[in-house]
Amino acid sequence: MRLLFGEVVLVRMNFHQTVGGKVRPAVVLLDTGDDDFVIAPITSRGRDTVYDFPIRNWSGAGLNVPSWIRIHKLGVQPRLPILGVLGGLRDADLKDLRATVSRTFQEQP
Numbered sequence: 493m494r495l496l497f498g499e500v501v502l503v504r505m506n507f508h509q510t511v512g513g514k515v516r517p518a519v520v521l522l523d524t525g526d527d528d529f530v531i532a533p534i535t536s537r538g539r540d541t542v543y544d545f546p547i548r549n550w551s552g553a554g555l556n557v558p559s560w561i562r563i564h565k566l567g568v569q570p571r572l573p574i575l576g577v578l579g580g581l582r583d584a585d586l587k588d589l590r591a592t593v594s595r596t597f598q599e600q601p
Contacts, residue, residue: 535559
C-alpha cells in the first residue's frame with residue numbers, strides 16, 4: 493500500500509538522545525513505494541515558528557486535539573510497522589503543507 497502526501501499515520505518515533513521512543517502521529521510527505529517513507533511529526537504543543545503550522549481541520553485529519561505540523565523535524569520511517577492510518581489533511585491544510593515545505597527548502601542557504 494502506497495501512502496499519499498498528507499495522510500496522517502500513527503508511528504513509533506525513536507528518541508535521538510536517549511533509549512526508547514513514543515507512538516506519535518505524523519504526516520506523510522513522500523512515499524516512493526519502497527521500504528520507507530518521509531514524514532513530518534505532528535505535535536499537540538503549539539509552536540510559534542515559521543517551520544510549524546497549525547492544522548486547521550485537525551479533527552477531519554483524524555486527530556483528537558488541536559495539532560501542529562513540524563516541517564523542520566523530518567524523518568524517514570520504515571513502512572513496517574505503521575500502527576495505523578488516522579486520516580488525511582483536508583484541502584486548506586494540504587495547501588498550507590505544500591507551501592510550508594516549499595518555502596522551508598527554498599530559504600536554506
